[in-house]
Amino acid sequence: MRVCLNGKEMDVAAGTSLSDFLKTMKIDGQRVVVEYNGRILAASRLWEAVCLTENDRVELLSFVGGG
Numbered sequence: 465m466r467v468c469l470n471g472k473e474m475d476v477a478a479g480t481s482l483s484d485f486l487k488t489m490k491i492d493g494q495r496v497v498v499e500y501n502g503r504i505l506a507a508s509r510l511w512e513a514v515c516l517t518e519n520d521r522v523e524l525l526s527f528v529g530g531g
């Protein structure tokens with residue numbers, strides 16, 4: 465099935481959780497906030513409960529430090 469990550473379409477196996485998807489993409493859950501279909505899912509404990517479906521939209525917001 466197809467999902468959109470940061471504007472780029474990708475193939476994902478049916479039944480993949482959001483948490484597993486991010487692990488596959490080697491994304492550090494401690495350093496991002498996830499927007500899933502327009503809704504912010506800041507707590508990574510929520511990601512395991514979300515099962516991706518066809519045409520879902522996932523946007524990642526990264527924390528950047530500096531001064």
